[in-house]
Amino acid sequence: MGVKHFGARVARLEDPALLTGRGRYVDDVNIPGMLHACFVRSPHGHALIQSIDAGAARQMPGVHAVLTADDLPAPMAGARMPMLVPNAAIAALRTQHCLARDEVCYVGQTVAVVIAESRYLAEDAVAMVEVDYDPLPAVSDCRAALEPGAPTAHRDLPDNLASAFRQSFGDVDAAFAGAPHVFRESLFQHRGGGMALETRGVVAHHDRITDLLTVWSATQTPHIGRRMIADLLGRSPERIRVIAPDVGGGFGPKAIFYAEEAVIAAAALLLGTPVKWIEDRREHFLAATQERDQHWDVEIAVEADGRIRGVRGSLIHDTGAFVPWGVIMPYIASATMPGPYVLPAYQLDVKVALTNKVATTPVRGAGRPQAVFAMERLMDRVAQGLGIDPAEVRRRNFIQPEQMPYAVGLIFRDGKPLVYDSGDYPKAQAEALTLADHAGFPARKAAALKAGRHIGIGIANYVEGTGLGPFEGVTVRVQQNGKVLVATGATNQGQGTRTTLSQIISDRLGCRIEDIEMSIGDTAAIANGVGAFASRQAVNAGSSAAMAAEVVRARVVQLAARALGVPEAEVAIEDGKAIAQSGNRPEIGFGDLARLSQGMPGFSMAAGDMPGLEHTAYFTPPQASYCSGTHVVEAEVDIMTGGVRLLTYSVAHDSGTIINPLIVDGQVQGGVAHGIGNALMEFMKYDENAQPVTTTFADYLMPMATDVPTCRIAHVESPSPLNPLGVKGAGEGGTIPAAAAIVAAVEDALSPFGIRFSETPLTPERIVEALTVAGAYKRAAS
Amino acid sequence: MIAKRNISVEVNGALRQAEVEPRLTLADFLRHTLDLTGTHVGCEHGVCGACTVLVDGRSARSCLTFAVQVDGRAVTTIEGLGPGAGGLGVLQEAFQRHHALQCGFCTPGMLTTLTELLNDNPDPTEDEVREVITGNLCRCTGYAGIVAAALDAARRLREGEA
Ligand code: FES
Ligand code: FES
Numbered sequence: 052m053g054v055k056h057f058g059a060r061v062a063r064l065e066d067p068a069l070l071t072g073r074g075r076y077v078d079d080v081n082i083p084g085m086l087h088a089c090f091v092r093s094p095h096g097h098a099l100i101q102s103i104d105a106g107a108a109r110q111m112p113g114v115h116a117v118l119t120a121d122d123l124p125a126p127m128a129g130a131r132m133p134m135l136v137p138n139a140a141i142a143a144l145r146t147q148h149c150l151a152r153d154e155v156c157y158v159g160q161t162v163a164v165v166i167a168e169s170r171y172l173a174e175d176a177v178a179m180v181e182v183d184y185d186p187l188p189a190v191s192d193c194r195a196a197l198e199p200g201a202p203t204a205h206r207d208l209p210d211n212l213a214s215a216f217r218q219s220f221g222d223v224d225a226a227f228a229g230a231p232h233v234f235r236e237s238l239f240q241h242r243g244g245g246m247a248l249e250t251r252g253v254v255a256h257h258d259r260i261t262d263l264l265t266v267w268s269a270t271q272t273p274h275i276g277r278r279m280i281a282d283l284l285g286r287s288p289e290r291i292r293v294i295a296p297d298v299g300g301g302f303g304p305k306a307i308f309y310a311e312e313a314v315i316a317a318a319a320l321l322l323g324t325p326v327k328w329i330e331d332r333r334e335h336f337l338a339a340t341q342e343r344d345q346h347w348d349v350e351i352a353v354e355a356d357g358r359i360r361g362v363r364g365s366l367i368h369d370t371g372a373f374v375p376w377g378v379i380m381p382y383i384a385s386a387t388m389p390g391p392y393v394l395p396a397y398q399l400d401v402k403v404a405l406t407n408k409v410a411t412t413p414v415r416g417a418g419r420p421q422a423v424f425a426m427e428r429l430m431d432r433v434a435q436g437l438g439i440d441p442a443e444v445r446r447r448n449f450i451q452p453e454q455m456p457y458a459v460g461l462i463f464r465d466g467k468p469l470v471y472d473s474g475d476y477p478k479a480q481a482e483a484l485t486l487a488d489h490a491g492f493p494a495r496k497a498a499a500l501k502a503g504r505h506i507g508i509g510i511a512n513y514v515e516g517t518g519l520g521p522f523e524g525v526t527v528r529v530q531q532n533g534k535v536l537v538a539t540g541a542t543n544q545g546q547g548t549r550t551t552l553s554q555i556i557s558d559r560l561g562c563r564i565e566d567i568e569m570s571i572g573d574t575a576a577i578a579n580g581v582g583a584f585a586s587r588q589a590v591n592a593g594s595s596a597a598m599a600a601e602v603v604r605a606r607v608v609q610l611a612a613r614a615l616g617v618p619e620a621e622v623a624i625e626d627g628k629a630i631a632q633s634g635n636r637p638e639i640g641f642g643d644l645a646r647l648s649q650g651m652p653g654f655s656m657a658a659g660d661m662p663g664l665e666h667t668a669y670f671t672p673p674q675a676s677y678c679s680g681t682h683v684v685e686a687e688v689d690i691m692t693g694g695v696r697l698l699t700y701s702v703a704h705d706s707g708t709i710i711n712p713l714i715v716d717g718q719v720q721g722g723v724a725h726g727i728g729n730a731l732m733e734f735m736k737y738d739e740n741a742q743p744v745t746t747t748f749a750d751y752l753m754p755m756a757t758d759v760p761t762c763r764i765a766h767v768e769s770p771s772p773l774n775p776l777g778v779k780g781a782g783e784g785g786t787i788p789a790a791a792a793i794v795a796a797v798e799d800a801l802s803p804f805g806i807r808f809s810e811t812p813l814t815p816e817r818i819v820e821a822l823t824v825a826g827a828y829k830r831a832a833s
Numbered sequence: 834m835i836a837k838r839n840i841s842v843e844v845n846g847a848l849r850q851a852e853v854e855p856r857l858t859l860a861d862f863l864r865h866t867l868d869l870t871g872t873h874v875g876c877e878h879g880v881c882g883a884c885t886v887l888v889d890g891r892s893a894r895s896c897l898t899f900a901v902q903v904d905g906r907a908v909t910t911i912e913g914l915g916p917g918a919g920g921l922g923v924l925q926e927a928f929q930r931h932h933a934l935q936c937g938f939c940t941p942g943m944l945t946t947l948t949e950l951l952n953d954n955p956d957p958t959e960d961e962v963r964e965v966i967t968g969n970l971c972r973c974t975g976y977a978g979i980v981a982a983a984l985d986a987a988r989r990l991r992e993g994e995a
Contacts, residue, residue, distance in 0.1 A: 072871020299938030
């Protein structure tokens with residue numbers, strides 16, 4: 052066998068093109084005669100549309116069309132967009148129209164679209180479209196939205212309660228009634244957007260000769276997109292091809308299907324010309340989905356030694372004006388709260404509030420960072436209240452490896468009982484503490500304090516359901532030129548999907564990695580696909596790749612044995628050749644075998660033979676596989692400015708068997724950076740009228756190179772028994788516990804002032820405010 | 834509409850002439866007029882750095898520069914950084930080795946910015962590298978690979994690797 056790639060730090064196959072400017076992102080698609088779109092968007096959080104006058108805009112030079120809802124084809128002209136993840140717990144099944152009909156419910160909602168010869172001309176014309184709005188009261192804050200008498204986010208709904216549900220197990224009342232200690236927290240948690248560096252974008256082109264509508268979209272889910280476009284246009288999916296080309300980051304918001312994708316497709320059909328729309332960053336702040344506000348009121352009951360008796364509380368989640376992806380984010384949050392701890396009783400009441408803001412849908416972590424923050428803040432309160440070291444409190448409560456598989460007692464978001472498949476939580480925490488030199492921290496802290504510096508340490512643990520279904524498919528096809536074509540519905544926004552799958556297939560099939568050609572994110576390449584979300588691709592597509600490669604390998608052996616005249620047991624496969632292990636070792640290449648597999652015109656195939664040297668496998672996981680880990684952060688706070696500097700960041704990460712450590716480390720490091728943004732800076736602010744006020748990167752702060760230390764990373768590998776590779780998802784774990792660990796570290800740094808923090812992000816203003824209230828400056832002055 | 838203007842610009846060593854609207858940004862000129870799509874646009878308001886190119890060897894935000902402003906000057910984009918024919922230069926190779934890119938969208942701006950740094954300062958410290966790329970946002974990598982790649986490339990260049 053050639054070089055083994057599985058498990059090795061294989062340099063990415065994606066890189067050479069991207070490093071030389073030869074990537075092909077959606078805005079790089081240029082088609083002769085292509086026109087450019089710009090959307091007219093609501094400037095109001097909530098308003099009625101009285102009239103739209105596009106007369107002047109239509110007369111502008113270079114303008115080809117201005118489309119409003121009535122100009123769209125049926126059924127999309129009148130229908131609301133399909134809901135992607137419906138759930139019986141959703142009271143208000145509300146999704147938006149592709150172009151607003153008579154009511155707009157958030158700033159940035161699509162009202163009309165201008166199609167012109169350049170984006171510049173289209174933007175000029177957008178300014179000339181006159182929309183007569185009748186503003187309505189808007190609801191901005193999700194807690195206020197649930198108050199009686201609050202303005203409703205939609206004119207025709209009685210209230211703003213989109214959904215209410217309870218998660219519970221065990222006897223929570225008894226757990227609290229007899230508890231020696233109870234600790235409470237009210238937490239405000241904010242998360243911003245995905246903020247992929249590439250904004251959204253769509254190019255649509257209808258070819259009249261083949262009647263094929265091709266849509267390039269910066270999406271994580273092209274197959275879902277095709278189904279949506281087919282429904283909205285009333286068009287056969289066979290006549291629609293959706294391609295996710297190179298995509299410049301996803302992080303969740305690009306997993307959603309958007310109105311703009313359908314409208315641009317419709318425009319290309321209506322006008323008979325290719326149409327391109329590239330979102331600008333301001334539009335992205337307004338109209339790409341985000342995560343946003345959650346309010347948690349939670350309490351924990353513990354024994355005198357810190358062991359948990361129960362946790363209960365309530366959660367209010369801001370879903371924005373619509374629920375395109377259902378309520379899975381608060382659902383995931385509610386199911387993630389128990390974490391790695393033995394929790395005998397639990398109850399969380401969740402309310403999902405409609406507000407006049409853009410919808411919230413999963414952003415890297417998808418409700419899990421908030422749940423971990425809530426649980427880990429409680430664990431810190433226990434530690435503080437009982438005077439036990441935070442690491443020790445956690446250690447006393449861990450589910451032990453010998454308890455695996457461990458049934459938590461809930462139903463997870465995949466509809467299956469929440470059962471942790473594998474993991475070693477005590478080991479992960481121990482490794483992270485070692486990386487962080489936790490034992491040496493008290494001395495460091497004392498020395499720092501002597502020098503007038505305030506440093507602190509924070510710990511957070513998490514368990515994350517990854518690798519969700521329904522399935523992902525991979526086709527492996529040996530071609531007559533000897534190359535191996537791999538097609539998958541999995542997509543790539545930077546995760547290195549091509550490299551990872553190639554590693555699996557080259558090993559299992561026995562070909563050179565450079566002989567693999569990959570067709571990724573193209574609905575024409577494979578019949579069924581799902582795409583990237585919920586850290587699911589290594590599990591789903593990885594397993595399918597392994598399964599498909601093995602079937603094709605068996606077929607290669609069978610054909611080669613016949614061609615070489617030896618028993619199958621004597622056929623070895625290496626670097627794209629089948630070699631007999633006997634005689635003078637005759638061999639035959641993959642290309643010739645592919646030709647043989649097609650049979651000969653007029654001759655019957657051998658009994659039982661299927662034509663072609665290919666196989667498509669669709670792996671479907673029995674349930675989620677649970678990734679886990681521990682983050683330990685050492686931070687320094689400048690008490691004069693409220694600035695936080697992260698001194699060291701240690702991660703013990705368990706995502707099961709690792710296919711490529713280079714890539715997994717990159718996912719962890721990148722995820723941590725995202726979590727640092729959530730912990731300390733990123734804030735998508737709206738005013739009381741639901742007007743967004745942070746719509747540039749100057750107002751909405753993203754972590755920079757000086758904010759993100761290089762992580763120390765240890766891998767704990769607890770293989771998952773749920774898939775043939777033993778893998779679990781790795782894309783979100785870096786983000787999930789980061790805010791919890793960082794806020795704990797900041798709090799610890801300020802322990803001389805007795806300050807408690809229960810919110811994210813923790814901006815310098817907030818830190819200075821808290822220090823002021825604590826009298827820190829008075830004390831310093833005296 | 835304001836009258837178009839003729840400009841001639843040396844782009845990656847080749848003289849390019851075009852008639853452009855005064856409001857056309859350099860980024861759009863490179864991407865859409867010249868079809869040099871390696872330069873990316875991430876914010877169009879001068880913060881993200883994805884659009885960074887070199888103008889007469891100095892880094893510049895092509896989203897905040899008008900094409901007419903580079904009339905008579907020399908512009909280098911990502912397409913002009915390597916040895917050509919799709920081959921990788923020392924910095925680009927280091928990016929691959931250290932996994933300094935994931936989606937690749939920030940990469941053109943990172944490479945141009947760091948090319949300028951390594952020209953100015955062949956032996957930068959880690960802090961200097963981090964400081965210089967504060968003008969370039971990367972949402973994917975958490976910067977660790979980028980910083981490691983820049984330091985590694987600097988060392989190799991000092992040691993005379995072409
Ligand atoms: S696109 Fe120019 S700085 Fe962001
Ligand atoms: S690699 Fe995606 S933004 Fe940097």
